[in-house]
Amino acid sequence: MTIRKATDQDWPRIYPFYATIMGEGKTYPFPERQTLDEGRPWWMEEPPGQTVVAVTGDDTITGSAKMGPNRPGRGAHIATASFIVDPACRGQGIGRALGEHFLSWARSERFHGAQFNAVVEANHPAVHLWQSLGFRIIGTVPEAFDHPEHGLVGLHVMYQKL
Amino acid sequence: MTIRKATDQDWPRIYPFYATIMGEGKTYPFPERQTLDEGRPWWMEEPPGQTVVAVTGDDTITGSAKMGPNRPGRGAHIATASFIVDPACRGQGIGRALGEHFLSWARSERFHGAQFNAVVEANHPAVHLWQSLGFRIIGTVPEAFDHPEHGLVGLHVMYQKL
DSSP states (O other): EEEEOOOOOHHHHHHHHHHHHHHHHHOOOOSSSHHHHHHHHHHOOOTTTTEEEEEETTEEEEEEEEEEEEESSSGGGGGEEEEEEOOGTTSHHHHHHHHHHHHHHHHHHSSSSSEEEETTTHHHHHHHHHHHHTTTEEEEEEEEEEETTEEEEEEEEEEEEE | EEEEOOGGGGGHHHHHHHHHHHHTTTSSOSSSSSOOOHHHHHHSSTTTSSSEEEETTTTTEEEEEEEESSSSSSGGEEEEEOOOEGGTTTTSSHHHHHHHHHHHHHHTTTOOOEEEEEEEOHHHHHHHHHHTTTEEEEEEEEEEEETTTTTTEEEEEEEEEE
């Protein structure tokens, strides 16, 4: 597996599993049922942020991450990111590799810390993965996510200093 | 004091104290040094959100608030808001009135809860005001705000169920 910067041409190849994951509605408070064009600005980051893809040897895209400053102005020294893995490729460590790539990028860009604003508490694999990569739960906003199976569940704010 | 919905014509009258407050850099991780046109989409909310102004009897604008869903999709049942008061009009209860107006609006719109994502911990008047209106601190992201006087200070996530 290789992780490289995404190009404009990659978006139509990311979009199918982006749409699947957002349509499942279990992991991100993103708009659902976005078209190809509607979803593009939600996932393809402009500088100083970036979007990357995880690819196999034949350049099949198996996952993607977008990253950048969490806030503008006086909050721009904290990085944030979002991650999606093609459901057909789960369990292969792609999410972990993307997470490690994000932290490496954030350190190289001299961010002071890394923050996830809305980790669905019912998404145990993600919570455990981020904890294993050094994040801790700062707090949990109760009932802030409308889960299709579990109803209203909390959203964790997770953080680590870099 | 009256609170009413802001019109497009109000923005040039909000902008002077918006620019002053963002330029002071003590309360919001917003872009600084925005022009009139750059700042407009950051403050003037589109439906389902709205922007309101506090006005005196002669329609002088003394403060403003913007409010709307905190997140799209499966997070859209939680409301959020931001508040600014003309520095020349501080200490008159305008922030409190705008905060009460926001909570009233969020309840009438059937939001499930209200969340502030980034309350500067050094902004004690705001923290105390929101606590007095029913918000509690869910957690504090350390060193997430670059304060011009205090250096890196935390950002509180504050919440209340409605």
